[in-house]
């Protein structure tokens with residue numbers, strides 16, 4: 185069983201990116217266990233807070249989930265052609281303290297997906313993530329891409345993905361799971 189962790193970079197209840205991860209879970213792919221995490225409760229990174237109180241409990245909990253996974257999928261919204269601050273903030277916390285950073289990120293398989301109502305499928309946000317993942321030393325999967333444009337139309341009333349995006353997601357997850365196992 186390959187254990188994948190999908191982290192949604194949106195806090196919204198109706199988030200398209202969180203919904204995309206849940207649609208991946210609903211596929212119940214054989215040999216693939218996909219868990220979904222969100223970033224609720226993670227405070228703004230503040231070096232003074234870190235010095236006074238250490239790493240927040242929500243960050244430590246997310247670290248444990250990453251450590252228990254074989255691969256991580258970042259489901260990223262795109263804000264102003266870049267990475268949403270909420271998501272970058274969480275990754276910045278996760279990279280602290282530097283002594284623990286390598287165990288969490290170094291050579292760990294990572295992949296990017298994203299959903300947006302617009303026509304460009306979070307391409308610019310995903311591109312902006314690449315230099316961040318490079319800095320963290322992840323083993324970033326380049327074997328597939330999932331850029332869900334016009335995302336509200338891709339889900340039916342029950343939150344299920346329609347045929348074509350569902351097939352694309354399935355192919356992506358199978359490909360990444362294989363990469364994470366290798």
Ligand SMILES: Cc1cc2nc3c(=O)[nH]c(=O)nc-3n(C[C@H](O)[C@H](O)[C@H](O)COP(=O)(O)O)c2cc1C
Nearest residue numbers: 194196199200201202261262263264265300301302
């Ligand atoms: C501050 C802000 C900036 C945005 N900028 C972009 C953008 O540059 N490109 C884009 O495709 N969508 C942009 N959007 C629209 C988001 O893609 C949309 O709100 C999306 O639903 C966010 O993801 P979520 O549904 O997972 O919360 C922006 C939204 C906000 C709130």
